[in-house]
Amino acid sequence: MKVLIVGGGGREHALAWKCASSARVSEVLVAPGNAGTAAEPRVRNVEVAAEDLAGLTRLAAAERVALTIIGPEAPLVAGAVDAFTAAGLRCFGPTQAAARLEGSKAFAKSFLGRHGIPTARSATFTRERFDPAWLRAQPTPLVVKASGLAAGKGVVIAAAHDEALATVEGMFAGQFGSAGHEVVIEEFLAGQEASFIVMADGVHILPLATSQDHKRRDDGDRGPNTGGMGAYSPAPVITASLHARILREVIEPTIRGLAAEGLPYTGFLYAGLMIAPDGTPNVLEYNCRLGDPETQPILMRLQSDLTVLCEAALDQRLDGERAHWDPRAALGVVMAAAGYPESVRKGDVIEGLERAAQLPGKIFHAGTRLAAGRVLTNGGRVLCAVGLGTDVAAAQRQAYALADCVHWAGAHYRRDIGYRAVQREGGGP
Numbered sequence: 001m002k003v004l005i006v007g008g009g010g011r012e013h014a015l016a017w018k019c020a021s022s023a024r025v026s027e028v029l030v031a032p033g034n035a036g037t038a039a040e041p042r043v044r045n046v047e048v049a050a051e052d053l054a055g056l057t058r059l060a061a062a063e064r065v066a067l068t069i070i071g072p073e074a075p076l077v078a079g080a081v082d083a084f085t086a087a088g089l090r091c092f093g094p095t096q097a098a099a100r101l102e103g104s105k106a107f108a109k110s111f112l113g114r115h116g117i118p119t120a121r122s123a124t125f126t127r128e129r130f131d132p133a134w135l136r137a138q139p140t141p142l143v144v145k146a147s148g149l150a151a152g153k154g155v156v157i158a159a160a161h162d163e164a165l166a167t168v169e170g171m172f173a174g175q176f177g178s179a180g181h182e183v184v185i186e187e188f189l190a191g192q193e194a195s196f197i198v199m200a201d202g203v204h205i206l207p208l209a210t211s212q213d214h215k216r217r218d219d220g221d222r223g224p225n226t227g228g229m230g231a232y233s234p235a236p237v238i239t240a241s242l243h244a245r246i247l248r249e250v251i252e253p254t255i256r257g258l259a260a261e262g263l264p265y266t267g268f269l270y271a272g273l274m275i276a277p278d279g280t281p282n283v284l285e286y287n288c289r290l291g292d293p294e295t296q297p298i299l300m301r302l303q304s305d306l307t308v309l310c311e312a313a314l315d316q317r318l319d320g321e322r323a324h325w326d327p328r329a330a331l332g333v334v335m336a337a338a339g340y341p342e343s344v345r346k347g348d349v350i351e352g353l354e355r356a357a358q359l360p361g362k363i364f365h366a367g368t369r370l371a372a373g374r375v376l377t378n379g380g381r382v383l384c385a386v387g388l389g390t391d392v393a394a395a396q397r398q399a400y401a402l403a404d405c406v407h408w409a410g411a412h413y414r415r416d417i418g419y420r421a422v423q424r425e426g427g428g429p
């Protein structure tokens with residue numbers, strides 16, 4: 001069978017690599033892919049943009065693609081799965097209506113409320129309805145969120161009322177385009193952040209291996225928020241009892257609630273959580289897709305055939321499937337371009353990839369492109385070096401050995417990915 005992966009980041013390189021390893025798969029197409037997918041055996045890049053729904057369905061029909069997996073949120077929120085289904089094509093992901101869980105934080109908050117799923121108290125406003133006096137009466141810090149998709153930049157934690165007000169006004173004034181027409185204002189929650197990713201088939205749930213990412217750019221979890229500077233799996237913060245509690249209090253009511261509202265959810269579902277000191281798993285956000293970079297270490301550990309799991313989900317048979325995991329830990333270090341996440345420099349020549357290819361582990365590409373046989377930087381997050389090991393510390397050593405082989409002008413990566421898990425393993429604090 002032929003598989004189509006939509007997207008061009010590190011997550012999509014990992015998806016393409018994983019699907020190409022299946023004995024059932026003859027070829028994987030990636031639209032549009034990157035320099036890493038271009039070099040992968042049995043993988044072919046196709047110049048179709050991830051948001052070009054008509055182009056994607058035409059490609060899948062012309063190439064007789066048996067299974068499409070959509071990587072990023074934008075095409076899902078734009079209705080990619082509906083377009084494929086209307087064309088009689090099999091596509092793994094939520095419908096446009098179900099993807100509103102990510103596409104509209106206003107919808108997600110009202111959904112959470114309707115189904116009694118733990119989350120921060122909040123209120124949603126349009127410009128017409130907004131009352132600054134209400135905001136000034138709320139305790140600080142306040143969390144201000146553009147309701148729509150804002151590429152991970154639409155959340156501001158405001159320490160004081162003036163900052164919160166200015167943020168709200170900026171969003172209403174169009175700072176995030178139409179994503180800021182509605183604004184969610186919510187209470188600040190303290191605790192430990194965790195992410196939880198499952199596959200769903202509308203009814204049944206298959207949890208993926210646990211993972212944890214590092215959202216801040218700099219060591220010690222400091223500096224600006226990013227899409228993610230590294231991730232590891234498993235995540236010791238998700239203990240067995242917390243795992244059970246997240247399924248019971250968050251994931252199961254979400255899938256049940258969506259089905260009850262006539263929006264059965266098929267696809268990957270990612271819950272971003274803040275675990276309160278008493279263990280309550282509060283939902284900060286839903287994503288209707290896999291995480292990036294969480295996918296890279298997760299898929300390094302997946303021993304089952306991902307195409308089999310996706311097809312079972314499309315047939316609503318996920319209850320008959322199990323996912324088998326490499327018991328080793330995997331850890332990915334994101335290597336970013338100069339200026340990330342603010343203004344990113346592109347076009348720097350990447351050296352050392354051949355040497356890295358001789359080492360154990362795997363480098364997934366994200367923002368890269370080929371030009372005259374050379375690999376150039378082409379985005380903020382450029383590469384993700386993933387190591388495997390008997391524990392997170394060993395996986396971390398392998399990942400950094402890989403990353404340290406590779407160079408370009410202005411390359412930046414954190415030196416401490418996984419430090420909390422490594423401390424736990426060492427019996428430290």
Ligand code: AMP
Nearest residue numbers: 120143155186187188189190272284285
């Ligand atoms: P989101 O895109 O909604 O997950 O928000 C991005 C980041 O902002 C999260 O990963 C958290 O670090 C932080 N955040 C979001 N909502 C809250 C909240 N209610 N309390 C504290 N931190 C939050």
Ligand code: GLY
Nearest residue numbers: 227228291292293
């Ligand atoms: N790494 C966080 C995300 O994919 O949303």
